[in-house]
Amino acid sequence: MISLLGIYRPRNTPLHKSSVGFKLMLMLTATVFVIVVDDPVTACGIAAACLLLLLSTAPPAKATLRGLALIAIMAGVTVIFQVWREEYAKAIDTAADIIAISALALAVTSSTPMEEVLDAISKLARPVRRLLPPETIGLMFAMTLRAIPEAARLLIEARTAARARGLDHSPRAILIPAATRSVGFALQLGQALHARGIAEEAPPERRPSPPPKAVSNPEGSSRRSRRRDNLDS
Amino acid sequence: MIEFMGAAVIAPDSGVPILDATTLTLEEDRISIIGANGSGKSTLARLINGLVLPVEGKVLVDGLDTVKHGAQVRRKVGYLFTDPSAQLIMPTAIEDVTLSLRRIIDDRKERNAAAMAALEEIGLGDKADVSVNALSGGQRQLLALAGVLAVTPSIIVADEPTTLLDLRWRAHVGALLRALPVQLIEVTHDLDAASRADRTLLVDRGAVVYDGDPREAIAMYRDLMFGRARDTTE
Numbered sequence: 001m002i003s004l005l006g007i008y009r010p011r012n013t014p015l016h017k018s019s020v021g022f023k024l025m026l027m028l029t030a031t032v033f034v035i036v037v038d039d040p041v042t043a044c045g046i047a048a049a050c051l052l053l054l055l056s057t058a059p060p061a062k063a064t065l066r067g068l069a070l071i072a073i074m075a076g077v078t079v080i081f082q083v084w085r086e087e088y089a090k091a092i093d094t095a096a097d098i099i100a101i102s103a104l105a106l107a108v109t110s111s112t113p114m115e116e117v118l119d120a121i122s123k124l125a126r127p128v129r130r131l132l133p134p135e136t137i138g139l140m141f142a143m144t145l146r147a148i149p150e151a152a153r154l155l156i157e158a159r160t161a162a163r164a165r166g167l168d169h170s171p172r173a174i175l176i177p178a179a180t181r182s183v184g185f186a187l188q189l190g191q192a193l194h195a196r197g198i199a200e201e202a203p204p205e206r207r208p209s210p211p212p213k214a215v216s217n218p219e220g221s222s223r224r225s226r227r228r229d230n231l232d233s
Numbered sequence: 234m235i236e237f238m239g240a241a242v243i244a245p246d247s248g249v250p251i252l253d254a255t256t257l258t259l260e261e262d263r264i265s266i267i268g269a270n271g272s273g274k275s276t277l278a279r280l281i282n283g284l285v286l287p288v289e290g291k292v293l294v295d296g297l298d299t300v301k302h303g304a305q306v307r308r309k310v311g312y313l314f315t316d317p318s319a320q321l322i323m324p325t326a327i328e329d330v331t332l333s334l335r336r337i338i339d340d341r342k343e344r345n346a347a348a349m350a351a352l353e354e355i356g357l358g359d360k361a362d363v364s365v366n367a368l369s370g371g372q373r374q375l376l377a378l379a380g381v382l383a384v385t386p387s388i389i390v391a392d393e394p395t396t397l398l399d400l401r402w403r404a405h406v407g408a409l410l411r412a413l414p415v416q417l418i419e420v421t422h423d424l425d426a427a428s429r430a431d432r433t434l435l436v437d438r439g440a441v442v443y444d445g446d447p448r449e450a451i452a453m454y455r456d457l458m459f460g461r462a463r464d465t466t467e
Binding site: 007008009010113114115118119135139142143145146149150153185188189191192193194195196197198 | 282284304307308312314316318319320321322323324325328331332333335336341344345362364366380381384
């Protein structure tokens with residue numbers, strides 16, 4: 001269900017009609033503002049406004065409520081920490097900031113097609129085109145968003161597997177497989193991009209050659225005893 | 234036309250050979266590659282679109298070297314992975330197909346129309362705005378195929394495209410692939426699918442040990458595998 005959170009759906013709301021530049025600027029301004037302002041009342045006001053803005057995009061109710069519940073849990077943890085340090089005003093301010101930024105991010109992503117986001121980011125990244133192609137920067141952004149539900153799925157699967165082995169209270173049994181599988185997913189995604197020729201501007205470089213003695217079996221002998229790396233899926 | 238000219242692959246870190254020097258010319262419309270897990274068949278397939286580069290020799294696709302002209306080769310050769318989830322990058326079906334089209338169509342409206350046409354052609358027209366995570370395994374494989382077909386490749390390499398699918402989707406995706414008007418090179422464990430090819434390559438322990446008639450290749454593969462299973466049991 002988390003995979004449906006923040007996904008673009010064509011609608012006719014004011015935020016859908018706004019330009020992607022305006023929305024990104026709104027996000028940037030609001031984020032800077034909530035970080036700079038330390039007043040809990042103002043923070044709560046901004047959080048309420050952001051939640052209303054999210055509501056105005058008519059997002060899917062169930063997925064959004066679940067997602068917001070997770071964000072509320074995260075905010076709750078910071079509240080507990082700040083209350084423990086007896087910083088009550090800061091506790092409210094931080095929790096409201098987390099909710100505000102998350103809600104605004106969801107409002108923007110659910111009202112903007114990824115194509116438009118890619119174009120906008122590619123345009124914004126033009127000044128650094130000598131360092132990295134703008135298209136690649138846009139793609140990195142898209143892939144980051146794509147990786148969030150995938151990471152959540154891998155974490156859920158790792159937890160289920162740990163539970164099946166009676167290791168449900170072992171963080172190591174959950175986090176290590178989830179982390180290694182995330183790396184595996186990233187590698188697969190990289191290969192898929194390469195295979196689809198996406199963001200490809202220059203021919204690939206040839207791999208460094210290992211010692212030539214290793215390839216010396218033109219007849220395909222079955223006598224080889226060294227274990228071969230399994231590249232088959 | 235695909236030409237392997239003494240192409241060999243070695244694991245970069247360990248120096249272990251993965252594919253021995255291979256010389257082949259692939260011209261038939263339907264070619265299947267069979268072999269045990271870890272035999273090197275996926276490596277052979279990946280050489281065709283430059284996902285893996287040969288350490289020795291070369292691979293040419295319509296005369297283009299996969300090392301020197303990788304980007305052009307990948308425009309000719311579409312690649313379909315076993316797990317479509319890894320191939321889908323964007324959040325919704327239509328956005329994923331338009332991503333493939335970004336490098337060939339500049340105008341956004343035109344790109345969207347072409348993506349929609351590709352989805353409709355493959356029977357996913359009603360899923361355009363659906364999250365890729367909300368699609369079934371079979372629908373995801375179809376979407377991955379739509380993303381590949383949208384850029385009109387002349388060759389498709391499919392690496393066990395139906396392995397993760399149930400029987401219904403296996404039949405559907407298999408039939409769709411067979412009907413494509415392109416050269417199809419399919420790595421498969423499905424011996425029925427392999428038998429329908431014009432030519433079959435049997436890969437074993439990093440070498441093409443048989444190249445020719447699908448039935449003979451399958452019979453040889455069975456002998457090899459059952460022989461090894463007997464040796465393991467004894």
